[in-house]
Amino acid sequence: MKEIWLLALGENWEDEKEKIKDAIEIGFTGVVVRKEFEDLAKKLGRIKVFGVEDGVGENAIFFEIESAEDQNKAVELSEKFDYLFLKFSDWKVIPLENLIAMKKKAKLIAIVNDLDEAKVVLTTLEKGADGIAIAEDRREMMRRYYELASGEKGFVELKRAKIVEIKPLGVGDRVCIDTVTLMGVGEGMLVGNRAGFMFLVASESEESEYVSSRPFRVNAGSVNAYIKVGDRTKYLAELKAGDSVEIVNYKGETRRSYVGRVKIEKRPLILIRAVANGEEGTVILQNAETIKLVNPEGKHVSVANLKEGDEVLVWIGEKARHFGVGIDEFIIER
Template identity: 45%
Template sequence: MKKDKTVWIKADSESWEENKPRVTAGLESGAECILLNHDDIPKAKELGNIKTAAPGGEADIIVVGKGSEGDGIRKLPSEFSNSQDISEAQRLTREGKTVAGYVVIKNKKYEQFAVELGKSCDYLVVIGTDWKVIPLENLIAELQKLDVEIIAGVRNAEEAMLALETLEHGSDGVLVDTGDISEIKKIVAVRDRQGMEKIPLVKARITKVKPVGMGDRVCVDTASLMVPGEGMLIGSQSNGLFFVHSESEESPYVAARPFRVNAGAVHAYIRVGEKTRYLSELASGDEVMVINSEGETRPAVVGRVKIERRPLMLVEAEVDGTGIKTLLQNAETIKLVGDSGKPMPVTALKEGDEVLVYFEKAARHFGIKIEETIIEK
């Protein structure tokens, strides 16, 4: 499973008035941590609940190397065994503190120092003086087997993408140094896409559409707005999930509800990350996965789950000779997605139509893919 990437905001100039907009933007965008001056920690905490990193005892993460050997304010020792920063990181770690090393990579010696400091830290923040030559690959390769997260300094979304993708694994997070609030939001969006997999969708041919009477169906209302072309993966069999479109399109019958996917009957599976769950299990605060017709995914938080008794329709389809099925509410506002990416109302579906689905040959047990024979009818 992919490790979550983190976004830190650099807000450590001498002026709090200059730092405050960065802190606010970080809070509003979903950043995980703010790098601050020690004296600004109480002010940042007043603005919102967010993790802080700073030199000093009251920070959630204590930074070592800033204003010291790590950024060149104090000269690097010829032998790293004599380093005050490394000794300080080791002492704080022994005391049970969470520690971040901070190093500005000025040359090869600072790169080597970063590796040694990182061995005694929970996080290693590395800033490149020239991003084209920052030795991030070397640091990732040297420290990948240690329990230290590398946070790379970036100034824009392009640099963030490069850092998060370096050597496939990428850095564990980025430290954003910009006063451009819109750029901060772009970088957070880059991070969000990095954390989610791209899922291959295939065409399935509709073989049966049949009203089956009343049942309990689930609407998944998220705390995010979906756009036309987005929805969720739902199905009666865990290895064959239909792309059910969100209610983001206007309809002559009812107003658009772009936060909602009318997902189907309570028994059905929903794909969430690399696992599946039953629709009936979902509750406010859970995380679900939103997908588009290109297979690109993003997370969304469940705000509400509505279970109501409604007329249902059985939809069956075939992929590579294998049948899959699901039960959806029998209403024109519930739509699957055609192979062209165009939403198709279930009430207009007919035999021979092609829709997008996710299909895998392996079965699932408690939502986890396994190599086992499981028959679901």
């Protein structure tokens, strides 16, 4: 997740206060205010605050890039400050690329004027700047910048996979993920025994004959399985309250949520094996009719009714994983 800062540098505190309150409610990383408003801003909520005077604050500095000499000066400043807020007089990618590659300890926060600039900043050299700063007073636009910086919304490409094996197993430890977000039909999380082959496991958003719906929950699978979280993976057994998770719908649209709690319990398990694009993958789920996968039409299919030949949605990755990060190396997962 990239950082996003609000520049609330106006002279009227009442006007700036309303913008800061919006930033806190949306989830911004921090705000920058005039030095005389620093203490007032800190009382509004739990958010980082930099009070600046003449472009300098405690552990932060504002600097404008107009030339190659300025670029070199910015690198020097990045050794002295924790945050370097950069303004580019002539928006070019090359100076930003150079600073991303050359900077020292400071976090590089680029001041942007529109969403297109923000997209460039956050993806330059693939890694991108550490964050963006905006001067904006419209709540809806602030929300759009936040979604872009935080990766709250995104997209993954899902593929059709054909079920080739369904095998009941014995009792094992399975993981239920209760999130702080309500999910709908066709939404769930990507889980699998291979980091590069994951099944869209449905949320418990449908009513059952015996159990009420729990639309905040995904009964995700066995403790050994991977779950996809942005560009990384985690083991289901590692998840805990407060961790970030990725909710995915049958169209491949993603949104960010957080774990409210995790329940690990012993339950009878079932292995599901599927094939897509010549790739094969498996997932081990609880053997119960409330546990469901998602088909290409966005409908939930219970593992109790699943048959060989049925189609479900999966995500296929390209790289092996080491500590949750994609790497290029020879590895076989079965």
